[in-house]
Amino acid sequence: MTPCAYLVDDDEAIRDSLAWLLESRGVCCRSFPAAEDFLAAWEPALAGCLLLDIRMDGMSGPELFDALNELGNRMPVIFLTGHGDVPMAVSALKKGAFDFVEKPCNDNELVNRVIEALQLDANQRAAASGADSVNEGLNRLTTRERQVMDLILAGKLNKVIADELQISMRTVEVHRAKLFDKMGVRTAVELAQLLAGKR
Template sequence: MSGRAYLVDDDEAIRDSLGWLLESRGVACLSYRSAEDFLDEWDPALAGCLLLDIRMDGMSGPELFDILRERGSRLPVIFLTGHGDVPMAVSALKKGAFDFVEKPCNDNELVNRVIEALRLDANQRAAASGADSLNSRLGRLTTREREVMERILAGKLNKIIAEDLQISMRTVEVHRANLFEKMGVRTAVELAQLLAGRR
């Protein structure tokens, strides 16, 4: 499974038992005894999900959550709450937390939620990487190739494109072949499908 669970809880017994439980289901886990410790090691490239206790000595779970959001973190966050913390957890959900689980919790249910959060994170990263890849391909096109592409997407034939841009039909064919190669497509239909989400 890609990514890992990052467990932040100031209770050593909970860190040990949850860490063991996650590892037993094939989920890699790193534990931290405070929000500050996690923040020291946080990196925007971290993949996985965050299991975060609401009440801790020092910085609280919601405070860490707010700081991570300000820094652009998209890690799905599951809050671990005591009975009296439910209103705080609901407030965190409204701000974009993935879920909250009351302690003591059903072990398998918790791990299932962690696995769902890991899947969500992997899917979001794949989508972002696809968008980056598309942007990088578009960035390699010359101005003329972009002009030809816009007209291809508008359904214009090579002959019309040549008249529009006042170039020869042969030149249009060369630009067309180059832009198809750079975009990694074989046909105008594939090009339209690739760019459908952007238009």
Template sequence: MSSHAYLVDDDEAIRDSLGWLLESRGVACFSYSSAEDFLAAWNPSLAGCILLDIRMDGMSGPELFDALSERGNRLPVIFLTGHGDVPMAVSALKKGAFDFVEKPCNDNELVNRVIEALQLDANQRVAASGADSVNTRISRLTTRERQVMELILAGRLNKVIADELQISMRTVEVHRASLFEKMGVRTAVELAQLLAGKR
């Protein structure tokens, strides 16, 4: 689960030299000799970044990138190419690649890009963890509590909520209190801020 650079290149010499370079700078590294291999190994819980050669036997770098995107990949991807053209670089970046570098390139520069990518992933991860814990809390609400929450967020008064759900006001109050408790919030305002952006 720790942060690694995932290196995908069908040229063993590159894998070795790049792998060694990264390790020597303190970046743990896994190598794959084909896009297919990495795709099989990939799972949503990987952390770090991906270094992808453009031209490879079998599935190409961009194809792998697309496949990973479809599977919900969040890891920053750095494309490596010895024969990159501008349209390819533009297309890769517009699709959300983190970077696109030409080989050969300055070693120092490349490692820096990798470290930036690692940092980005780490940041995204902490940002997402907040959202996750909120979603977890929501998932622990009962159906009724969720319904009541929706209506609270819609600005309805307890009396109105009771009416709309065809239950007594007291019951609404009970649900309200218990969902506040479960969501770890003390007022409706806090609840609204906690869910800002969602729903």
């Protein structure tokens, strides 16, 4: 799914000007006139970041933020705040919002923060996808391949692994090749790096 800045603001003039500004800098932008509209369109696969006005008719920006957090939203959120909304914005930051920008704001600074938020989202998704593929690899290992892997990670040589598991060196080599293939690594060092912090 194409990463986008999802802009939620009940002020049509602000929506139009911010959408134009973002698109003029090459940022995909989709805008919504109400928090409820975005909530109805939200799905876990959405990639990008959110620009939320704090005060809106109906559901407020912070209320939408809380609802999205409960649904498992991982997109970074930037709040657009009026002068009196700073304490509310600070409270949202403590709950994990990416940033808040006071209106009226410096156009370029706002777009730069949106671009940083998009990059953060892309990095987080890449890391999550990497973790998923490591888990998939681990789940595909047989019990024997796991035993061989644990002994390789303990720094043991094939001959010692063969003795400990009471199998031939050739069998250890076959298991080793299969588990390296399933984990997408070429060496024991790569395997150790891939699994650092996972075990």
